[in-house]
Amino acid sequence: MTDAARASATTPTAPGALPQSRGSSLVGAILTRIRVFGMLILLAGLWQFVSTRVLDASTATLLPPPSAIVIGAWELIETGELFRHLRDSVKRELVAFIFAISAIPLGIAMGWSRVINEQFDVLIEVLRPIPPLAWIPLSILWFGIGDTQNQFIIFLGMFFPILLNTITGVKNIEPNLVHAAQCLGASELKILWRVVLRAAMPSIVTGIRVGLGVGWMALVAAELVGANSGLGFLINDARTVLRTDYVIVGMMTIGVVGLFIDRGVRALGRWAMPWSRAMAQ
Amino acid sequence: MSVITAHNIGKLYPGHSAGDPPVRALTDVNFTVHDKEFCALLGHSGCGKTTLLSMLAGFEQATEGRLMLDGKPIGKPGWERCMIFQDYALFPWATVVDNIAFGLEMRKVKAAERKRIVEEHIALVGLAGFENRYPHQLSGGMRQRVSIARALAVNPHVLLMDEPFAALDAQNRATMQREMVRIWDHARKTCVLVTHSIEEAITLSDRILVMTKRPGTIKADIVVDLPRPRNEDDPAVIQLRRQIRELIQDEAPVEV
Numbered sequence: 314m315t316d317a318a319r320a321s322a323t324t325p326t327a328p329g330a331l332p333q334s335r336g337s338s339l340v341g342a343i344l345t346r347i348r349v350f351g352m353l354i355l356l357a358g359l360w361q362f363v364s365t366r367v368l369d370a371s372t373a374t375l376l377p378p379p380s381a382i383v384i385g386a387w388e389l390i391e392t393g394e395l396f397r398h399l400r401d402s403v404k405r406e407l408v409a410f411i412f413a414i415s416a417i418p419l420g421i422a423m424g425w426s427r428v429i430n431e432q433f434d435v436l437i438e439v440l441r442p443i444p445p446l447a448w449i450p451l452s453i454l455w456f457g458i459g460d461t462q463n464q465f466i467i468f469l470g471m472f473f474p475i476l477l478n479t480i481t482g483v484k485n486i487e488p489n490l491v492h493a494a495q496c497l498g499a500s501e502l503k504i505l506w507r508v509v510l511r512a513a514m515p516s517i518v519t520g521i522r523v524g525l526g527v528g529w530m531a532l533v534a535a536e537l538v539g540a541n542s543g544l545g546f547l548i549n550d551a552r553t554v555l556r557t558d559y560v561i562v563g564m565m566t567i568g569v570v571g572l573f574i575d576r577g578v579r580a581l582g583r584w585a586m587p588w589s590r591a592m593a594q
Numbered sequence: 595m596s597v598i599t600a601h602n603i604g605k606l607y608p609g610h611s612a613g614d615p616p617v618r619a620l621t622d623v624n625f626t627v628h629d630k631e632f633c634a635l636l637g638h639s640g641c642g643k644t645t646l647l648s649m650l651a652g653f654e655q656a657t658e659g660r661l662m663l664d665g666k667p668i669g670k671p672g673w674e675r676c677m678i679f680q681d682y683a684l685f686p687w688a689t690v691v692d693n694i695a696f697g698l699e700m701r702k703v704k705a706a707e708r709k710r711i712v713e714e715h716i717a718l719v720g721l722a723g724f725e726n727r728y729p730h731q732l733s734g735g736m737r738q739r740v741s742i743a744r745a746l747a748v749n750p751h752v753l754l755m756d757e758p759f760a761a762l763d764a765q766n767r768a769t770m771q772r773e774m775v776r777i778w779d780h781a782r783k784t785c786v787l788v789t790h791s792i793e794e795a796i797t798l799s800d801r802i803l804v805m806t807k808r809p810g811t812i813k814a815d816i817v818v819d820l821p822r823p824r825n826e827d828d829p830a831v832i833q834l835r836r837q838i839r840e841l842i843q844d845e846a847p848v849e850v
Binding site for chain 2: 490498
């Protein structure tokens with residue numbers, strides 16, 4: 314416990330920041346890196362021990378040891394199964410995202426114009442609290458089982474975070490930026506395109522990050538019940554044949570890919586907007 | 595020719611909530627700013643001087659009276675009345691060059707011509723070598739230089755300045771005031787400066803309009819007929835400063 318506490322306490326310090334000689338700083342750097350994973354390695358070891366030595370064979374089926382999971386992962390990778398499901402999931406996420414981009418112009422219009430805001434606000438306030446998952450039964454009736462239904466659910470998950478963050482971004486624009494643009498002779502359309510969209514962009518990217526995250530969660534749920542492929546389908550399908558190792562491999566893949574999507578968008582935002590303090594965090 | 599005339603200007607703001615009495619910000623404001631004159635609106639905070647400047651820019655409308663540029667009523671904001679803001683209002687996503695070029699793009703100036711004008715103004719405000727920096731990489735004084743260049747680049751008829759150096763520290767403020775004298779001497783425009791600093795008004799202006807406290811109106815119209823650059827130790831400047839200080843002292847807002 315103290316190890317973990319110390320490890321987490323030292324993580325924020327960059328390895329090079331410590332006043333050390335060159336040789337030991339490399340070792341120190343490696344040690345610092347590894348120390349972060351101390352708790353993880355410890356728990357994995359404990360898990361391995363419990364699964365193989367403590368549990369009887371039938372119970373161990375429900376909690377396969379990490380070694381079995383690694384083997385299961387290798388099987389799924391070798392047969393191309395994992396990649397196929399991953400590809401289908403990511404494709405659904407992407408297609409839904411392309412549709413969800415429509416939230417950006419709508420959000421800009423709503424943040425900019427009081428009249429448009431009035432018209433859409435009630436509608437959105439009514440629809441927004443309905444969780445995307447609550448749309449699953451209706452959407453299965455509408456679209457059947459498969460890509461369209463899944464994409465619709467993911468779209469719903471993405472749309473509102475992007476919309477709300479865009480509106481906030483537009484409303485929080487420094488009024489003097491708009492004034493300055495007016496003083497420099499910009500028309501309203503030019504102001505929207507050249508000033509408002511750019512000034513709101515950090516907030517829009519935050520919306521996209523949240524939206525992709527919510528969409529990814531909704532995706533898995535949608536695939537659990539309404540798909541013949543994808544990571545959500547994979548873990549549910551593996552459950553029916555009691556391949557718990559595949560279930561866990563699928564879960565881990567979902568987590569890691571979700572993390573990578575988020576990190577990717579963040580890196581993209583930082584690269585595209587070096588001027589934004591919000592993006593630097 | 596760019597002459598500003600204000601005729602019986604008044605401004606009434608509605609109360610904060612329904613039922614509150616309306617608030618009068620300005621009453622019976624009359625003045626003329628002559629062509630190529632540098633005119634300061636001097637007053638304590640809350641006297642309505644910024645409201646007056648916003649009306650000149652076209653961000654706000656007067657509730658009474660007529661505000662005119664060259665005999666035509668002032669309407670929507672436009673490049674012919676360009677404003678320099680206290681907080682610079684630079685576009686954070688654009689480099690120095692792109693900030694200065696923005697107004698020229700809006701005015702559909704051709705690329706080659708644009709480049710020439712931008713370079714000329716970068717040289718004028720002394721920003722050579724910083725062309726590709728972003729605003730967040732510049733000091734406050736340099737940001738205001740960009741802002742001045744951006745405003746002058748569109749060649750406005752009138753330059754409006756809203757406490758342009760108030761956010762700077764004393765050293766930088768003095769430097770920028772000297773710079774402004776130099777730049778204005780070069781660019782010669784009708785200029786309206788809003789300030790609460792007597793020194794700043796004296797350093798820069800041909801004329802100083804001293805405002806009363808709220809509801810604001812013009813209390814005194816003082817012509818500053820002294821050669822530039824002005825020395826703060828010059829007896830004439832000291833005399834003028836004392837005169838204005840006495841005028842403005844009675845107008846200090848009541849502390850809450």
